[in-house]
């Protein structure tokens with residue numbers, strides 16, 4: 001087990017969006033137990049202009065605005081995350097619909113890092129020079145376009161954080177989960193009551209084998225009912 005908390009730094013122009021999610025439930029407990037350390041930074045703190053402007057119009061024309069390269073450069077410099085030979089440098093991820101598709105495998109790769117910086121885009125996205133010179137990887141959470149990188153950052157952080165030993169109650173529950181074995185979706189699961197009757201004469205029963213106490217048979221049933229992911 002790592003003895004230092006896995007640290008996430010988030011660069012965003014909407015820092016307020018994170019507290020409602022990160023200060024509840026699993027994230028709150030993981031932070032309190034110092035298993036993860038999450039720091040949210042307002043990108044505007046590194047703006048160079050008087051009005052703390054972090055976006056500008058597109059060269060060549062076109063609708064919308066782009067996040068500028070300078071504030072992101074300054075922020076990454078302050079977080080000691082600029083590309084260099086330093087071994088201890090944080091890993092920098094840009095959330096982008098053009099990036100590598102986020103999967104459980106990517107989460108398993110990211111949890112091995114000590115520190116990850118997430119850059120959240122907004123508007124039309126970010127200046128291409130950020131991708132070309134400042135980030136290690138672009139990650140997409142799916143083939144759709146959201147308004148900003150904040151929800152994708154929270155999605156990635158959630159999936160990575162629950163792989164940190166101790167964050168999820170029973171370690172076994174993450175080992176047997178969907179996607180933890182290549183290409184598999186977890187078997188169906190049931191809890192009480194054994195029989196649910198939504199109306200007279202209609203019964204939704206739990207498969208008998210799960211109530212049998214026969215662990216070998218239960219394991220076989222689960223294996224048989226774990227589906228191959230599409």
Ligand SMILES: C[S@@+](CC[C@H](N)C(=O)[O-])C[C@H]1O[C@@H](n2cnc3c(N)ncnc32)[C@H](O)[C@@H]1O
Nearest residue numbers: 095096097121124125140141145146148149152
């Ligand atoms: C409106 S989007 C920009 C879309 C961009 N103009 C394009 O067509 O690729 C603004 C920001 O939201 C974030 N974003 C949107 N969809 C995303 C996705 N599927 N995965 C990761 N980030 C996403 C990115 O940070 C992006 O820079």
